[in-house]
Amino acid sequence: MVLMRPFKHPAASEFALERVLYALSDSIRLEIVRHLARVDAASCGELDGGRPKSTVSHHFKVLREAGLVYTENSGTIHMNSLRRTDMESRFPGLLAAILSQQTPSAS
Amino acid sequence: MVLMRPFKHPAASEFALERVLYALSDSIRLEIVRHLARVDAASCGELDGGRPKSTVSHHFKVLREAGLVYTENSGTIHMNSLRRTDMESRFPGLLAAILSQQTPSAS
Numbered sequence: 001m002v003l004m005r006p007f008k009h010p011a012a013s014e015f016a017l018e019r020v021l022y023a024l025s026d027s028i029r030l031e032i033v034r035h036l037a038r039v040d041a042a043s044c045g046e047l048d049g050g051r052p053k054s055t056v057s058h059h060f061k062v063l064r065e066a067g068l069v070y071t072e073n074s075g076t077i078h079m080n081s082l083r084r085t086d087m088e089s090r091f092p093g094l095l096a097a098i099l100s101q102q103t104p105s106a107s
Numbered sequence: 108m109v110l111m112r113p114f115k116h117p118a119a120s121e122f123a124l125e126r127v128l129y130a131l132s133d134s135i136r137l138e139i140v141r142h143l144a145r146v147d148a149a150s151c152g153e154l155d156g157g158r159p160k161s162t163v164s165h166h167f168k169v170l171r172e173a174g175l176v177y178t179e180n181s182g183t184i185h186m187n188s189l190r191r192t193d194m195e196s197r198f199p200g201l202l203a204a205i206l207s208q209q210t211p212s213a214s
Contacts, residue, residue, distance in 0.1 A: 017210045018132050023127035097204030103124045 007064055007071045007078075012086040015067040020091065020104035024098055029059045031070055034081040037099055043077045068095075112186075114171060114178045119193040127198065130173035131205055136166045140175055143189040144206055150184045154201040175202075 026031050032047050048056040060080065063069035067087060071080050087095050131137050139154050155163040167187065170176035174194060178187050179191050 016133050017205070017208050018137060021128045021205070022132035025125050025132055027125050030125060091208050093204045094208060097200045098124070098128070099203060101124050101198050 006073065009064055009070055009083075010067050012067065012083075012090045015087070015090045017091060017094075019066045020050070020068065020087070020094070023062050023068055026059065026062075028056075029063055032059060032063065032080075033082065033095075034099060035065075036069065036080060037084070037095075041079045041081040043074075043079055045077070047080065111181065116171055117174050118191075119174065120195045121186055122194070122197045123161045124198060124201075126173045127175065127201065128163060130169050130175055133166065134210075135163075136170055137146075137210070139166060139187075140189065140204060141169065143176065143200075148188040149180075150186055152153075152184070167179070171214070173214065 024033065028049070028051070031049070035047055036042060044053075044056060044060065060071060060078075062071060064071055067083055067090070069080050070083050071078050073079075084095065114133065131140065135156070135158070138156070142154055143149060151160075151163060167176060167178060167185075171178055172191055174197070176187050177190050178185050180186075191202065
């Protein structure tokens with residue numbers, strides 16, 4: 001069995017506004033965050049929309065580095081959750097203002 | 108005297124959330140928008156922070172294409188203003204939620 005290394009996550013004090021906005025400036029990443037806002041946690045497989053693993057891994061890395069997503073190993077799968085409390089403490093109202101916007105549904 | 112072509116600006120109905128977030132994901136562009144939020148209009152020279160014209164022109168293009176900034180020719184200079192009303196009509200509360208965040212001051 002392969003041991004999976006834990007993922008790195010920035011502390012809330014290290015969050016940068018520009019990085020959060022960049023992370024949410026891509027429709028796939030925005031869709032992942034919208035999905036996570038509706039559930040407690042989800043595996044990468046539940047969130048990838050059938051896209052190639054390499055593509056999706058990159059998007060999760062960008063989301064983690066921005067502080068939006070927390071990923072942990074759960075057996076052999078990665079479970080992801082939205083860091084809603086940390087984001088709210090660092091950037092009050094930001095995530096709600098972004099996720100409340102109407103956007104054309106991603107194809 | 109050189110005739111300057113008018114700049115292209117998207118209609119509010121064409122604004123895309125991802126594009127707005129991308130435009131604001133850069134600290135120079137965010138600084139320009141913060142400045143424009145405090146004044147009625149400003150020339151590129153007042154907003155460039157002494158940066159090279161080529162660099163700043165690109166940033167203004169990104170801001171215009173996102174719908175954040177309106178640029179018009181005024182004699183031989185370009186005057187820029189924030190499209191606050193259009194942005195508010197398309198994405199209510201978004202700009203205020205972003206600009207209200209505390210960020211480290213840009214160097």
